[in-house]
Amino acid sequence: MENSLKMSHNVIEECVNSGSVVIDATCGAGNDTLFLAKLAKRVYAFDIQVDAINKTKEKCANFNNITYINDSHENVLMYVNDMVDAAIFNLGYLPKSNHAIFTKSAATIKAIEDILSILNKGGRISIVAYPGFKEGKEEKEALEEYLKTLDQKTYNASKYEFLNQINDPPILYVIERISL
Ligand SMILES: C[S@@+](CC[C@H](N)C(=O)[O-])C[C@H]1O[C@@H](n2cnc3c(N)ncnc32)[C@H](O)[C@@H]1O
Numbered sequence: 001m002e003n004s005l006k007m008s009h010n011v012i013e014e015c016v017n018s019g020s021v022v023i024d025a026t027c028g029a030g031n032d033t034l035f036l037a038k039l040a041k042r043v044y045a046f047d048i049q050v051d052a053i054n055k056t057k058e059k060c061a062n063f064n065n066i067t068y069i070n071d072s073h074e075n076v077l078m079y080v081n082d083m084v085d086a087a088i089f090n091l092g093y094l095p096k097s098n099h100a101i102f103t104k105s106a107a108t109i110k111a112i113e114d115i116l117s118i119l120n121k122g123g124r125i126s127i128v129a130y131p132g133f134k135e136g137k138e139e140k141e142a143l144e145e146y147l148k149t150l151d152q153k154t155y156n157a158s159k160y161e162f163l164n165q166i167n168d169p170p171i172l173y174v175i176e177r178i179s180l
Contacts, residue, residue, distance in 0.1 A: 004170040005090070007160055008126040009035055011174050012086045015124045016040050023080060023087035025073040025111055026103060029095075030056030032088045037063040044080050046073045049101060052094055073111035077118070085123045087115045091139060092130035102135060105142035112146070116155070116175070125175045132168040140171060147173060154179050 012035075016022055020040040024033045027045040033056050036043045043066045047053050053070045060066055069079050073089075089112070093102040108127075115125060129143060130136040147157040160172040 004128045004160065004162075004172040005031075007172050008032075008088060008090070008128050008174075011124060011126050011172075012036070012088060013039065015122055015176075016086050020085035021080070021082040023073075023076065023084055023115060025076070025087055025089045025115070026091065027056040027068075028052050028090060030059030032090055033066060034060050034063075036086075036088065037066055040085070041065060042067065042082075044069060044076075046071060046076065046079075048072050049094065049097070051097060072107055074107040074114070076111050077114045080118065083118050083120050084115065085120050087119075087125045089125065089127040091128060092133070092136050103139060104135075105139040108139065108143060109146045112175070116150075116177070119177045121177050121180050123177050127173040127175075129171050129173065130168075131171065137168070143173065147175065150175065 016039045021042045022036050022040045024036055024045045027033045027047045033045045037060055045056055045066055046069045050070055053068050091103040093099045129140040131140045150157045156176045156178055158174050162169050
């Protein structure tokens with residue numbers, strides 16, 4: 001439980017098995033894709049930056065169960081036709097890269113909505129948001145408003161935040177499908 005990224009992996013690990021199809025919606029430097037590739041049958045890894053796709057390919061060179069997609073996650077249904085057990089969103093910008101390229105709430109929410117349409121019962125979406133910069137805070141607020149609208153008979157939508165850390169630490173949101 002030391003940080004939101006670790007908590008995100010813990011939450012996802014519980015709903016993924018060797019037969020699962022899963023999505024990394026923002027593959028960045030490839031840490032989440034690598035984590036998923038060790039657990040699942042097939043990982044769809046999205047990023048709008050070709051640099052991020054290349055970094056992820058390098059990090060995951062030993063795995064042949066990853067489909068790399070250099071496109072926005074808002075187009076997820078153009079590429080993923082299977083039902084999925086999990087998706088990871090790690091929002092914001094890629095550290096040590098161009099900080100002007102970051103996730104935006106409209107695309108993030110569209111992608112979440114589309115993934116919910118192919119999420120198996122018991123499946124989960126984890127979203128780590130970064131309110132520590134202006135646009136990240138706006139995205140987090142829009143995301144939270146959207147998550148509050150999800151039907152509670154179909155989904156559990158929850159929020160995990162550290163209360164005693166300074167400088168607006170990352171926040172983990174989790175959506176779990178509890179019925180079809
Ligand atoms: C915090 S980084 C992701 C870190 C990554 N998950 C890892 O494990 O290293 C956020 C990434 O989101 C990507 N991104 C921004 N908007 C996107 C979009 N609409 N679709 C897909 N990726 C996007 C950025 O290019 C950036 O690489």
